[in-house]
Amino acid sequence: MSRRPPALFVGDALGLDFMNSIATPIDTPVDWIDDGEGLLSWLEQARLVPADVLEGIRAQAVPGELDEVAGQARSLREWFRGFVRQHMGRPLAAEALPHLKPLNRLLERDEMFSRVSSQPESSNGHFQLQMVRRWRTSEALLMPIAEALAQLVCIEDFSNVKACDGHPCTLFFCRPHPRSRTTVVQHGDMWEPSEAGSASLPREGASRLDRRVRRRNWRKRSHAPFGSQARYGPMDDCFR
Numbered sequence: 001m002s003r004r005p006p007a008l009f010v011g012d013a014l015g016l017d018f019m020n021s022i023a024t025p026i027d028t029p030v031d032w033i034d035d036g037e038g039l040l041s042w043l044e045q046a047r048l049v050p051a052d053v054l055e056g057i058r059a060q061a062v063p064g065e066l067d068e069v070a071g072q073a074r075s076l077r078e079w080f081r082g083f084v085r086q087h088m089g090r091p092l093a094a095e096a097l098p099h100l101k102p103l104n105r106l107l108e109r110d111e112m113f114s115r116v117s118s119q120p121e122s123s124n125g126h127f128q129l130q131m132v133r134r135w136r137t138s139e140a141l142l143m144p145i146a147e148a149l150a151q152l153v154c155i156e157d158f159s160n161v162k163a164c165d166g167h168p169c170t171l172f173f174c175r176p177h178p179r180s181r182t183t184v185v186q187h188g189d190m191w192e193p194s195e196a197g198s199a200s201l202p203r204e205g206a207s208r209l210d211r212r213v214r215r216r217n218w219r220k221r222s223h224a225p226f227g228s229q230a231r232y233g234p235m236d237d238c239f240r
Contacts, residue, residue: 007032007045012174014046015152016161018145019081022074024168033073036066039141048144053135061138069138073145076106080149084172088161092153103149110143111136 005025011017021042022031033039040058043049058066079102087096111134119126133143160175 004030004032004038004041007042008171009046011172013152013156014048014148015080015150015156016084016172016174017046018148019077019084019172020170021077023170027168029170031074033070033077036061036068036070039066039070039073043141043144048148049135049141057135057138057141065138069141072139073142076102076142076145076149084158084161085163088158088163088172090159092158100153103146103153106142106146107150109139110146111140112143 007017008020008023008025009017011020021033022029024030031038032042040054044051044054083096083099086099112131113134114129114131116127117130119128133140135141156174162173162175164171164173
């Protein structure tokens with residue numbers, strides 16, 4: 001298994017974060033899902049699949065099975081990258097729907113159901129309607145990814161989706177508020193690892209506006225797994 005730095009979660013949308021699972025932080029491209037173990041690690045860092053589910057799938061998989069699923073994930077990523085590049089910078093039109101057939105076919109394979117469960121940390125009989133996914137096969141790992149891509153299509157304004165213009169950066173973002181115009185120019189060790197070990201902005205419990213304000217104030221800490229020095233300056237290199 002190759003040694004990878006923490007995954008990047010800087011797109012402000014999980015669908016874009018998935019596209020950013022291959023990136024060039026300095027000069028050498030890093031693919032966080034280039035094999036089965038990489039896919040499991042990325043899903044855990046993205047908090048898309050519970051850790052116990054990942055362990056169960058890892059234990060039951062036959063040799064090569066997870067690598068094959070990772071290959072499917074990479075194919076999905078590159079197909080969706082083409083879709084985003086074709087439609088970003090303007091609102092999605094109804095004419096884009098036929099181009100989403102591959103994504104809809106994948107979503108049709110999902111196995112989810114709802115059930116009544118107790119609310120976390122509740123002892124007074126309060127219940128909630130919980131959506132639960134069946135993890136029958138390792139290919140089910142693709143389902144939360146497909147859902148994240150679908151949410152990007154249905155929720156985000158594609159007018160705000162931008163690709164970094166800095167060479168050789170390949171990152172995609174939802175463009176922040178114009179007043180938040182400070183970011184990292186060199187995409188090396190630019191974000192502080194979260195509790196899950198991923199390089200990201202604070203996300204839990206934060207509104208989109210709050211996250212963007214935090215983006216403006218975010219600063220590099222002392223650790224440097226890439227051995228690089230990040231420079232902070234105008235956002236023009238990443239958002240034009």
